[in-house]
Amino acid sequence: MRRGRESKAEFGESLALEKADKKTLGSSILFTSKDYGRPMPFKPPAWARKIRKEMLRFRGVRPWEYGYWWIEWGGQLDTIRDNEQIRFELLSIALGVWDYIKNSGEFPEAAAWAMDWIGMIPGKRESRRIVGDYMLTQHDVEGRRGEPADAVAVGGWPLDDHPPEGFDRWKERPNRAIRPKEPYSIPLGCLYSRNVGNLMMAGRNISASHVAFTSARVMATCAALGQAAGTAAAICARKGLLPRALRQDKALLRQCQQTLLRDDQTIKGLRNEDSRDLARRAKVVASSSHPPSRPENVINGFVRDMPGRWENRWGARMTPEGVWLQLEWPEPVSLRQIQITFDTGFHRQLTLSASPHVRRSVIRGPQPETVRDCRLLWRPSADASWRELARIEGNYQRLVRRSFPTVRAQAVRLHILATNGAPIARVYEVRAYG
Ligand SMILES: Cc1cc2nc3c(=O)[nH]c(=O)nc-3n(C[C@H](O)[C@H](O)[C@H](O)COP(=O)(O)OP(=O)(O)OC[C@H]3O[C@@H](n4cnc5c(N)ncnc54)[C@H](O)[C@@H]3O)c2cc1C
Structure with a gap:
C-alpha cells in the first residue's frame, strides 16, 4: 500500500513534488441551508473559527444552499487515524464560514437563512492506494503511454489536486485542475494487488500515483471501475483463476472486455466484436x-x-x-x-x-x-x-x-x-x- 505523494523522480511526473511526502488531499464537511422566510439569527459556538474577508479571496460563498467542497482540512495528518481531530476542525471552519455569511454584514440577504443540516462525518477524499501490477500515472492520464491492451474503464476528470492543509492555505487557490485532452483508459492491471493474489480494488484505492489519483478519484470513474472489477471477478470465480491470470490470458481478457461492452461499459477504441451477437x-x-x-x-x-x-x-x-x-x-x-x-x-x-x-x-x-x-x-x-x-x-x-x-x-x-x-x-x- 502507499500513502502520500510521490516525488518527480519516481515516475517522471511533472506535477509531482520534488521530494515525496506522506500528505494527501484533505477531507470536507458539507452543510445545507434554507430560506425560512423570517429572521433566523445565528450565534456561533465559541469554538467556531473567526473568518476574515481576506480568507475568502479565492473561495466564493454564493450560493450557500449546499456548503462548500473547499471547507477542506487534514491532508497533512493521517486521514484515517486522525479522523476525529479532522472532524472537529472541519466543524469549526464550517460554522465559522456560516457565521461570516450571517453576521459579517456582507450578506444582508442571508438574514432569513439557516442551516438545516451539517455533516457529522468528514467526507474523505484520499487515504491509501493499493499497488497493483500496473501503476497509473500522470503519463496515462495525459495519453502519453499508448493504449493499454487490458483497458477496462475510462476516466476523464481533470488532474484536480488540492493543498493538503485545505482551508489553512487560504492565501492560495483551493485546487489546481488540469483537464486531460481526452478521456483516458484505465487498465485491469490497476485493479488487483501485486502481492495479495485474490485482492481486487474498485474505486479510489486503485493502483495509481497520487497525481493520477487526483483525476481517477471521482464518482463516475469509481463506478466504472466497480463495473470492471466486478465483471473480472465474476470471470475469475467461474474459471477458478486469480485476476493476474485473467490479465495474462489474451482470449479471456478479450472476453472480459466484450462482456463489459455488452453491459454498456465505455472502453476507449474498443467496439462490439461479440461473435454471438x-x-x-x-x-x-x-x-x-x-x-x-x-x-x-x-x-x-x-x-x-x-x-x-x-x-x-x-x-x-x-x-x-x-x-x-x-x-x-x-x-x-x-x-x-x-x-x-x-x-x-x-x-x-x-x-x-x-x-x-x-x-x-x-x-x-x-x-x-x-x-x-x-x-x-x-x-x-x-x-x-x-x-x-x-x-x-x-x-x-x-x-x-x-x-x-x-x-x-x-x-x-x-x-x-x-x-x-x-x-x-x-x-x-x-x-x-x-
Ligand atoms: C467533499 C468531497 C467532494 C467531492 N466532490 C466530488 C464531485 O464533485 N464529483 C465527483 O465525481 N466526486 C466527488 N468526490 C469523490 C466521490 O465522493 C468519491 O469518488 C465516491 O464517493 C467514491 O465512491 P465509492 O463507492 O468508490 O466509495 P465510497 O463512497 O467511499 O463507498 C465505500 C463504502 O464502503 C463502506 N465500507 C468501507 N469498509 C467497509 C467494510 N469493511 N465493510 C463494509 N462496508 C465498508 C463505507 O462505509 C462506504 O459506504 C468528492 C468527495 C468528497 C469527500
Missing part, C-alpha cells in the same frame, strides 16, 4: 434516416458519438405513425434476446448537485432524446406478417434488454412510437442473441 450479421434498413445518420450505424460496434455527430447512431424524424429500424437475415435465425442502446443525451450535463446554479442546465426526468415507447416485432419469413415480441413503454433508460421464448426469425423490427420529447428518435445499437 447475430445483429452483426444482419442487413439493417429503416423507414427513413436523419442525415447523415445511416441504419447500419447501429451495428458498427460503437455506442457513443461526439456532440452533433451521427457516425455511430441512427436517427429518424418522428412521424404520427412512428419510425422503424429493421434487421434482416438471409436465413431465419434463433432469437431469445434483443438488446438496444438508446441515446440519453450524454453531451448534456446530468448531475445530482443540489446547487441551483448547476441544476439550471440539467434536464430533470427522462432525457428528451431517449425513446419512450416502442414495439419489437418479428416475422419468420419475408412474406409473413409481423408479430409482437415485446412492448416497451415509458422507457427512460439507455440500455434496454428484452428476453422472450426462442423464435426463428428472418427479420426483427424496432417500431418507435414516441421519444421523451425530441423530434428525432435515436438508436446507438441493436444486438440480437439466440
Whole structure:
C-alpha cells in the first residue's frame, strides 16, 4: 500500500513534488441551508473559527444552499487515524464560514437563512492506494503511454489536486485542475494487488500515483471501475483463476472486455466484436434516416458519438405513425434476446448537485432524446406478417434488454412510437442473441 505523494523522480511526473511526502488531499464537511422566510439569527459556538474577508479571496460563498467542497482540512495528518481531530476542525471552519455569511454584514440577504443540516462525518477524499501490477500515472492520464491492451474503464476528470492543509492555505487557490485532452483508459492491471493474489480494488484505492489519483478519484470513474472489477471477478470465480491470470490470458481478457461492452461499459477504441451477437450479421434498413445518420450505424460496434455527430447512431424524424429500424437475415435465425442502446443525451450535463446554479442546465426526468415507447416485432419469413415480441413503454433508460421464448426469425423490427420529447428518435445499437 502507499500513502502520500510521490516525488518527480519516481515516475517522471511533472506535477509531482520534488521530494515525496506522506500528505494527501484533505477531507470536507458539507452543510445545507434554507430560506425560512423570517429572521433566523445565528450565534456561533465559541469554538467556531473567526473568518476574515481576506480568507475568502479565492473561495466564493454564493450560493450557500449546499456548503462548500473547499471547507477542506487534514491532508497533512493521517486521514484515517486522525479522523476525529479532522472532524472537529472541519466543524469549526464550517460554522465559522456560516457565521461570516450571517453576521459579517456582507450578506444582508442571508438574514432569513439557516442551516438545516451539517455533516457529522468528514467526507474523505484520499487515504491509501493499493499497488497493483500496473501503476497509473500522470503519463496515462495525459495519453502519453499508448493504449493499454487490458483497458477496462475510462476516466476523464481533470488532474484536480488540492493543498493538503485545505482551508489553512487560504492565501492560495483551493485546487489546481488540469483537464486531460481526452478521456483516458484505465487498465485491469490497476485493479488487483501485486502481492495479495485474490485482492481486487474498485474505486479510489486503485493502483495509481497520487497525481493520477487526483483525476481517477471521482464518482463516475469509481463506478466504472466497480463495473470492471466486478465483471473480472465474476470471470475469475467461474474459471477458478486469480485476476493476474485473467490479465495474462489474451482470449479471456478479450472476453472480459466484450462482456463489459455488452453491459454498456465505455472502453476507449474498443467496439462490439461479440461473435454471438447475430445483429452483426444482419442487413439493417429503416423507414427513413436523419442525415447523415445511416441504419447500419447501429451495428458498427460503437455506442457513443461526439456532440452533433451521427457516425455511430441512427436517427429518424418522428412521424404520427412512428419510425422503424429493421434487421434482416438471409436465413431465419434463433432469437431469445434483443438488446438496444438508446441515446440519453450524454453531451448534456446530468448531475445530482443540489446547487441551483448547476441544476439550471440539467434536464430533470427522462432525457428528451431517449425513446419512450416502442414495439419489437418479428416475422419468420419475408412474406409473413409481423408479430409482437415485446412492448416497451415509458422507457427512460439507455440500455434496454428484452428476453422472450426462442423464435426463428428472418427479420426483427424496432417500431418507435414516441421519444421523451425530441423530434428525432435515436438508436446507438441493436444486438440480437439466440
Ligand atoms: C467533499 C468531497 C467532494 C467531492 N466532490 C466530488 C464531485 O464533485 N464529483 C465527483 O465525481 N466526486 C466527488 N468526490 C469523490 C466521490 O465522493 C468519491 O469518488 C465516491 O464517493 C467514491 O465512491 P465509492 O463507492 O468508490 O466509495 P465510497 O463512497 O467511499 O463507498 C465505500 C463504502 O464502503 C463502506 N465500507 C468501507 N469498509 C467497509 C467494510 N469493511 N465493510 C463494509 N462496508 C465498508 C463505507 O462505509 C462506504 O459506504 C468528492 C468527495 C468528497 C469527500
